[in-house]
Every structure is written in structure tokens, then in C-alpha cells.
Amino acid sequence: MLxxxxxxxxxxxxxxxxxGRAAVDAFVDRWKIHPLTMDLRRELxxxxxxxxxxVLAAAERMMQRTGDLxxxxxxxxxxxxxxxFFRPPLVAVGSDIADGFVLYDDPSVxxxxxxxxxxxxxxxxxxARGASSIHFTGVSVAxxxxxxxxxxxxxxxxxxxxxxxxxxRRGKCRLVGRRRYEDGEWILLDGRSQSFVIEHVESDMVxxxxxxxxxxxxxxxxxxxxxxxxVGASSADESASRVQIMVSLLRLMGRRDAAPVIAxxxxxxxxxxxxxxxxxxxxxxxDAALPHLxxxxxxxxxxxxxAAAARTLDMFFAHTVKDAASCHx
Amino acid sequence: xxIDIANIPELDTVIGMHGSVKQTEVGGxxxxxxxIGIALLIKGEDIRVNE
Numbered sequence: 001m002l003x004x005x006x007x008x009x010x011x012x013x014x015x016x017x018x019x020g021r022a023a024v025d026a027f028v029d030r031w032k033i034h035p036l037t038m039d040l041r042r043e044l045x046x047x048x049x050x051x052x053x054x055v056l057a058a059a060e061r062m063m064q065r066t067g068d069l070x071x072x073x074x075x076x077x078x079x080x081x082x083x084x085f086f087r088p089p090l091v092a093v094g095s096d097i098a099d100g101f102v103l104y105d106d107p108s109v110x111x112x113x114x115x116x117x118x119x120x121x122x123x124x125x126x127x128a129r130g131a132s133s134i135h136f137t138g139v140s141v142a143x144x145x146x147x148x149x150x151x152x153x154x155x156x157x158x159x160x161x162x163x164x165x166x167x168x169r170r171g172k173c174r175l176v177g178r179r180r181y182e183d184g185e186w187i188l189l190d191g192r193s194q195s196f197v198i199e200h201v202e203s204d205m206v207x208x209x210x211x212x213x214x215x216x217x218x219x220x221x222x223x224x225x226x227x228x229x230x231v232g233a234s235s236a237d238e239s240a241s242r243v244q245i246m247v248s249l250l251r252l253m254g255r256r257d258a259a260p261v262i263a264x265x266x267x268x269x270x271x272x273x274x275x276x277x278x279x280x281x282x283x284x285x286x287d288a289a290l291p292h293l294x295x296x297x298x299x300x301x302x303x304x305x306x307a308a309a310a311r312t313l314d315m316f317f318a319h320t321v322k323d324a325a326s327c328h329x
Numbered sequence: 330x331x332i333d334i335a336n337i338p339e340l341d342t343v344i345g346m347h348g349s350v351k352q353t354e355v356g357g358x359x360x361x362x363x364x365i366g367i368a369l370l371i372k373g374e375d376i377r378v379n380e
Contacts, residue, residue, distance in 0.1 A: 095360050114362055121356060132355040141358060167342035191358065198356040209361065219344065225355040232352075234345035241347035251334070272344035283334035304340045311338045316330070 010085050023079045024089045030075065031089075036068040037104055044108055052140040052215030055108045056188075059210035062104065062111060063144045069113075069208070072103070097121045108214050116205040118149055121198060132225045134173055137191040138217030138236045142210045145185050150202035153187065154178040160192045161219040161233065163271065164302060170230030173223040192217040197225070218270060240273040251280040259285040266292050271302035275309075282312065290317060 003011075010016055031037065040062045047054055063069075080086045090101035093112055100114025134156050145151070158173035178199065181187070187196065219233045235241050243265055250258045262281050268274050278296060281289040296309035345351070354360050 093362050095362055097356065097360050098362055100362060112362060116361060121360075124356060124360075131352045133350070133352040135350070135354045135357055135359045137358050143361070165342065189358065196357050198360070207361070222351050224352070232343070232345060232350075234349045234351075235347045238347045244346070270344075272340060272342070275340050279334055279337045279339075282332050282337055286330045286332050304342055308338045308340055315336070315338070316332055 006084065016083075017085075020083050020086055023083070023086060027075060027079065028089045031072070034068070034072070036062060036065055036072070040104055040111075041106065044106065050108050050214050052190075052212045055212045055214055056140050056142055056210060059104075059109050059111055059212070060142050060144075060186075063142065063208045063210060069103075097124055103208075109210055109212050111208065111210045113146075113206070113208050116149070116198070116201070116207070118201045118203050118205070121201055131231075133222035133231060134195050134197055134225050134228075136173075136193070136195045136217075136221040136223075137211075138220045139191045140212040140215065141187075141189045141191055143187040143189075144208040145181055145183060145187070145205065146208060147204070147206040148181045148183050148185060149205035150180060151198060151205055152178065152180045152200045154197045154199050156195045156197065156223075157193055158195075158221060158223060158230075161217050161221055163218065163269070165219060165233065165271070166304065167230065167233060170221075172228040172230070174228070235270060235272065237270050237273070240268055240270040243268065244273050244276045247277050247280045251284045254284075256285050259288040263288060263292060266296075271300075271305050274300070274302075275305050278309070282316075286316070290320070293317070 040058060043058045043061075044050065044055065047058075076088055080088065088101065090103065091105070093100050093102055093114070097120040098114045098116040100112050102110060102112045104111040136156075136158055138161070154175060155177040156173050157176050159170070173195070189196065216236055218236055220236050221233050222231045223229060224231050247262055247265065250262065259281060262277060262284070265277050266274060266281070268277065274296075278289065278293065282293065293309050293313060296305055297313055298306075300306045300309065350359075
């Protein structure tokens with residue numbers, strides 16, 4: 001591997017590396033007890049039942065404290081200028097058009113700061129290949145546009161996805177507004193039914209954002225950006241998706257001994273995960289699955305699960321009904 | 330009885346796994362990192378800086 005002279009000097013200088021780590025540790029110690037994070041943590045802990053609205057309101061109060069946020073970056077910039085290998089002790093996040101850092105994270109909310117590149121956005125829009133979507137993330141979000149970059153944003157709405165979600169009934173999303181935003185403005189979104197599209201930006205945008213992790217929708221939704229038709233949904237429940245993968249793995253491994261554990265997972269709230277687990281259990285141990293399948297056919301809250309369970313009973317277990325009937329006769 | 334999973338009916342409404350998308354986002358909340366929280370949850374405690 002070829003490395004530059006500056007990196008080679010840094011790699012050979014243990015004292016310099018230790019000094020860099022010490023600067024990072026010192027920053028972390030200051031940041032942990034900084035009023036900005038302490039106050040938000042205290043406020044969230046004091047909530048008996050955190051809701052999306054109450055968590056978002058607390059995060060908004062943090063995002064309004066411009067002086068404290070400036071202090072944070074004033075603390076980081078000299079260290080970064082002094083040492084090209086200084087690595088800010090904040091989680092870096094980004095996408096194809098934005099780069100940023102997480103400022104605060106706990107089980108209820110993530111607050112971050114990010115720069116959205118006007119050039120990257122222009123390249124994304126002009127170089128687009130294939131269909132694209134308007135995404136409804138299912139979570140409540142607040143954006144504070146520190147520097148708006150003269151952005152023009154369109155706002156969109158679609159019906160919220162509930163536990164009885166059926167894809168074919170979704171229809172289209174609809175435009176509810178479009179306007180230019182100035183420095184300091186806020187965008188507040190209930191991602192269960194609202195979304196936005198960046199139509200145009202004149203220069204890079206800098207924004208704070210809070211994404212709330214409680215009270216969200218069970219699904220994220222996509223609508224085609226040209227036809228506005230519904231095109232698909234994904235689970236917003238990470239644990240349910242992980243369970244699906246693990247249950248599939250157990251079935252592929254032929255672990256019939258896991259059938260009781262898998263049966264215990266059949267009451268998972270996600271209807272698609274419930275049916276996924278049922279299919280795996282049927283393939284792994286049909287006898288163990290049968291009583292649960294009958295229950296699904298009779299009383300599952302989702303109409304497609306009830307219908308699929310009834311079809312499955314008819315396809316594979318019709319003889320058991322006949323056998324039982326002939327025994328009674 | 331053995332049942333081939335390929336023969337078991339599927340739901341008409343297809344739901345993708347967590348984090349999956351059907352099409353690229355046109356430039357909205359996902360592009361601006363709204364799914365950050367989800368990514369953090371996947372990676373776990375070790376990358377939380379404020380605990």
C-alpha cells in the first residue's frame with residue numbers, strides 16, 4: 001500500500017496518535033455533560049409515556065438552542081484544524097446527497113445535523129435512471145433549516161397505513177403545497193401520512209433534524225413520483241424483520257425442535273411477519289402449525305391472512321376434516 | 330405430512346423487509362437521512378455517543 005508522507009509520519013508517531021485520542025476523549029467527556037444533551041435526556045426520562053408529539057417537542061427545544069450548537073462546533077473545529085487525522089467522536093451519517101453527524105441518540109429520538117449538497121442533488125435529479133418514489137417514512141420528523149440554500153420543497157400526503165393495511169386499496173398520494181423556504185424555517189412532518197420532495201436548491205443546505213422513534217407507522221410506503229400511484233411498502237419494524245430471517249434460517253436448517261419457539265412468535269403485530277412465520281412453521285412441522293392455522297383462518301385481524309389461512313387449510317388439510325367427520329360417523 | 334413452502338399461498342399485499350425499497354427516492358426525507366435512527370438501531374449500542 002502506498003501512503004503519503006504525512007500519514008506515514010503520523011503512523012510512526014505514537015505520542016501524536018495518543019494526543020489525538022486524548023483530544024477525542026476530552027471532547028466526549030465535555031459533550032456528555034453539556035447542558036444541550038443533559039437537558040434533552042432529562043426531559044425525555046421524565047416522560048411517563050413518551051408520545052411522538054411530546055418527544056418531537058422536546059427535540060425541537062434542543063434544536064432551537066443555536067448558541068449551544070455553535071459551541072459544540074467551535075469546540076470541534078480547532079481540533080480538526082490542528083490534526084488532519086482528528087476524527088470527531090460523533091457518528092457520521094449520510095446518503096447520496098447529504099453528510100452529517102448524530103448529535104443525540106436514544107431509544108426515542110435521533111437528532112442530527114447534515115449538509116445537503118446542491119451539486120449532488122442536481123446530479124441525482126439529472127442523472128436519474130428508472131422510476132423513483134416519494135417515500136413516507138412512517139416517523140415524525142422536524143427539520144430546522146439553518147441555511148435553507150433557497151430550497152423549494154413540495155409537500156405530499158397519503159392515507160396512513162394501519163394494522164389492516166391492504167396494498168391494492170392505496171390509490172395515489174397527492175400534492176398539498178409547494179414553496180421556497182428561507183433560513184431558520186422549520187419543516188414538521190408526520191411521516192405516517194406526510195412527506196416532501198426537494199424540487200430545487202440554489203446552494204448547499206445545512207439543517208438540524210430530529211427523527212422520532214416512538215409512535216410511528218408499522219410500514220414505510222412508496223408512491224411513484226410520476227404517476228403518484230402506490231408502488232410498495234416495507235416493514236418499519238426492524239425486530240419483526242429480524243425474526244422473519246431467523247425463522248427462515250431455522251426452517252432451512254430443518255430444526256423441528258424449534259417449532260414450539262416459532263409457534264410462540266405467531267402473535268407478532270406485523271401481519272406480513274405473522275404469515276411469513278406461519279408459512280415457515282407449516283413447512284417445518286405441519287402438525288404443530290395446524291391448530292394455529294385454524295385460528296388464523298377463523299380470527300386473524302387481517303383479511304388477507306384469514307383468506308390465505310383458509311386457502312392453505314383447504315389445499316393441505318381438507319382430508320383431516322373429512323377424517324374427523326368419518327370418525328365421528 | 331411434509332409441505333413444500335413454495336406451494337403455500339402468499340399474501341396479495343407484499344411487504345418488504347425493514348430498510349428495503351422498491352424504487353430510488355426522488356429526493357426527500359430518506360435522502361436527507363431520516364432513516365438514521367433505524368440505522369443506529371441496527372448497529373447497536375456501540376456507536377451511541379451520548380450514553
